[in-house]
Structures are given as C-alpha cells and as structure tokens.
Amino acid sequence: MSELVVLSHLRWDWVWQRPQHLVSRLGEGLPTWFVEEPMPVPGLPAPSMHVEPSGGVNRAWLKVDHDGHWIGFGDLLARDYGDRLVDLLPPQPGRVVWLYTAAALPLAMRLDPSVLVYDVMDDLSSFKGAVPEHRLRHQAALKAADVVFTGGRSLHRGVTAFRHKDVHCFPSGVEPEHYAEASHLRPESRPRPVAGYVGVIDERIDLDLVAAIADALPDWDVEMVGPVAKIDLATLPTRPNLRWCDARPYAELPAVMAGFDVALMPFALNEATRSISPTKTLEYLAAGLPVASTRVPDVVADYGTVVALCDDGPGFALACRSAWANRPVGVPPVHPVVKAQNWDRIADRMAAAVVAAPAGAVETQGRSARDV
Known part of the structure; x- marks a missing residue:
C-alpha cells in the first residue's frame, strides 16, 4: 500500500x-x-x-x-x-x-x-x-x-x-484506554442520578421513548448529548428533567460519560436500525457504565448478556434504578468484551x-x- x-x-x-x-x-x-x-x-x-x-x-x-x-x-x-x-x-x-x-x-x-x-x-x-x-x-x-x-x-x-x-x-x-478515564472522574455521589446518551440524534432515536424514560424517572436527569441530524429541533420532546446537549469532541467524551450513572441506547426499532451495530455499546462499557438498550438485533446478539434489554419507558426506568442500586464501590473492572474489541x-x-x-x-x- x-x-x-x-x-x-x-x-x-x-x-x-x-x-x-x-x-x-x-x-x-x-x-x-x-x-x-x-x-x-x-x-x-x-x-x-x-x-x-x-x-x-x-x-x-x-x-x-x-x-x-x-x-x-x-x-x-x-x-x-x-x-x-x-x-x-x-x-x-x-x-x-x-x-x-x-x-x-x-x-x-x-x-x-x-x-x-x-x-x-x-x-x-x-x-x-x-x-x-x-x-x-x-x-x-x-x-x-x-x-x-x-x-x-x-x-x-x-x-x-x-x-x-x-x-x-x-x-x-473501542479505545479502552481513552474511556477508562471516565471511571476515575465519576464522583461517588451527585444530587440526582443521571441517565445519558452520547451520539448522533437522528431518525434512529425513538423520541417518544426518550420522553417516556424521562417521565418514568422524575427523580433522575436524562441527558442526550450529540448533534441533531435530519430531525426538526421543534420535534425534540421537552421535560423538566430532560436536557438536549450539543455535540462534544471525542477528547471530552470520557468527561461527559463521567457525568452519567447509566448509559442509554433508546433506539427506535425501524428500517434504519435493523442492521446497526452501535459503537457506543463498547464505549459505554469501557467508561464503566451499565447500559440499557432497546432490542436492536445486533445488540441482542452480541451484548444480550451484558446490557439490560428494555421495551418501554418503565422498562428503562427499572433497569436504571436496578443499576443504581447495585452500583459497584470504587472503579469497576473493565469488561472482557471491551478488551477483545480493541x-x-x-x-x-x-x-x-x-x-x-x-x-x-x-x-x-x-x-x-x-x-x-
């Protein structure tokens, strides 16, 4: 070459x-x-x-x-x-x-x-x-x-x-060493738990589901971080505990994920997501985060035993509360699947x-x- x-x-x-x-x-x-x-x-x-x-x-x-x-x-x-x-x-x-x-x-x-x-x-x-x-x-x-x-x-x-x-x-x-910093930056406590998403916000995101998650977690904050593409900004749902944040550079993503307690993958189940294999699954895991996702086929096949699979807002809320209640003390170990997919x-x-x-x-x- x-x-x-x-x-x-x-x-x-x-x-x-x-x-x-x-x-x-x-x-x-x-x-x-x-x-x-x-x-x-x-x-x-x-x-x-x-x-x-x-x-x-x-x-x-x-x-x-x-x-x-x-x-x-x-x-x-x-x-x-x-x-x-x-x-x-x-x-x-x-x-x-x-x-x-x-x-x-x-x-x-x-x-x-x-x-x-x-x-x-x-x-x-x-x-x-x-x-x-x-x-x-x-x-x-x-x-x-x-x-x-x-x-x-x-x-x-x-x-x-x-x-x-x-x-x-x-x-x-994934670059495990890049995201490992998130586990060290994450505070031991914060005023309210945070469930968050990082990535492109387009037709692959189920906006109604995002709103339902925020409704089902009134005592949590829900943060959606990333550029909005092919979606009218006026259609983004609003809730008191839901924040839509601008895209952040790759170098800052560990700090962004340090602000989460649970990572979300609220994908719509449609033609656009039928064949996706989300990179963010591994990035979340490398950042020491528990992950809750809809049943995207590749996520189910590759990470079904690693992430919490959810069908609706209450299901996501249950997964988030369970992960928060069972959160590890100190820095969590790196999941083996992260090391394999370098x-x-x-x-x-x-x-x-x-x-x-x-x-x-x-x-x-x-x-x-x-x-x-």
Missing part, C-alpha cells in the same frame, strides 16, 4: 467514529486522503476543490454554489468531481481506495485503485433521505470491490446474500485482509463513471 484514499459520506471533523478510528490507524505513515461529499457554498462563482490537512490526513472536498444543506456525491452539481479529483490525485501504483458509501463508486473507479475496499458500516439505503437508486449502487460496489468489510453481523448477512468471497465481518471497536487489533486484521486481496483485480481500464 503506497497511498490510502478514503471516500466518505461523513465529514472527518463531525463525529469521531468508525472511519476516523480506522483511517487514522491504517493511514499512519502513508499519504492519506479523506475525500468528503461536496460542500454547498452560496454564491460561489465556480466549483473548486478544497484541501485541508488535519493531523496525518488530507481532507478534500468539492465546493459548489448551492444554498441547500446537503449535496451527495452523485448530485448533478458535483458532476465535475471526478475530473477534479483525478487532477488532484494522479495515478499512483499501490493505491488503496476505501469506500464508505456506494454513491462514490464512480469516483473510486476514476482513481484507478490497485485495491478497492468497501467498508459497509451502515445500510445507508434504509436511512432517511436516501435516494431510491442507492440500493443498486450498493450492489454495484459489492461486485466491484476487491475486499468487503461489514460493521456487524446483520450487515454481514445482508452483504453475503450478494457476495461471499473476500467478505469479512469486523464489528466496530480498535488497534481490528485495524491490524483489516490491514492484513487488504494486503491479502488480489492486487489489481479491479477492472478500471476503459471504464467511465457511468459504467458503474
């Missing part, structure tokens, strides 16, 4: 999650590019490429004239993205191109990869606002990739319905799979963006 180019639907500086954890490790010591979706800039005279170093990663995106909030890789306004990206990144032997969204497959093929990786971290076709053709693009990316990774067992089942060869399941991991180990195993992939298997010669 001489160069790593990642094409992602997520901004590098948004929420620190699977792409950032893996790319920061896999790209160490290599020229690494993180190519993002186009950025709308009202009044821009002409489209232009923007490059911005961020640590050991070069962020890049196309700026276009638009007054909207979101433009995807396949938008007509971004039709010149491929040409501009090729100008920025001329052919490079040994280049690995890493996809996080099938919408960027045409761009990936333009970059003439020696190895094409498709890391399926979410079923994006089931998300709110997904274009109808995304499912077909997903299948095309599965066919084109030299190696495919999946972020959980439900995603893996969906992928292997289309492809079996060179498909590897790597659920997301991001360093996962990145090493994924790198080995990339090295073992048949280099040059991607057929790019004579193909245009409209062919994929």
